[in-house]
Amino acid sequence: MCSDEKELITSIISGAAFFSAIFAGTTTDKFGRKSAIYVACVLFIIGATLQVASFGLAQMTVGRLVVGFGVGSAAMIVPMYIAKVSPPNTVVV
Numbered sequence: 001m002c003s004d005e006k007e008l009i010t011s012i013i014s015g016a017a018f019f020s021a022i023f024a025g026t027t028t029d030k031f032g033r034k035s036a037i038y039v040a041c042v043l044f045i046i047g048a049t050l051q052v053a054s055f056g057l058a059q060m061t062v063g064r065l066v067v068g069f070g071v072g073s074a075a076m077i078v079p080m081y082i083a084k085v086s087p088p089n090t091v092v093v
Helices: 003-031 033-052 057-085
Strands: none
């Protein structure tokens, strides 16, 4: 495996996360935070399965791409969900 292939495999997850984070807010507004988190988890599972079963660079790249979509979505949605379900700030003396 040459360095170009390693760079592709490493960077594809960041690129996919960037683009999926852009659209995560819109899909969250349309389908809800919890449903969007479930979709991100499914993307993680599918991407990990593709990576584990990969026989070549193309399949590994597709698996990393799918996981990247899950990473970007989760990075945008989970903090919003935590802010929604967390209790209000109280002062303890």
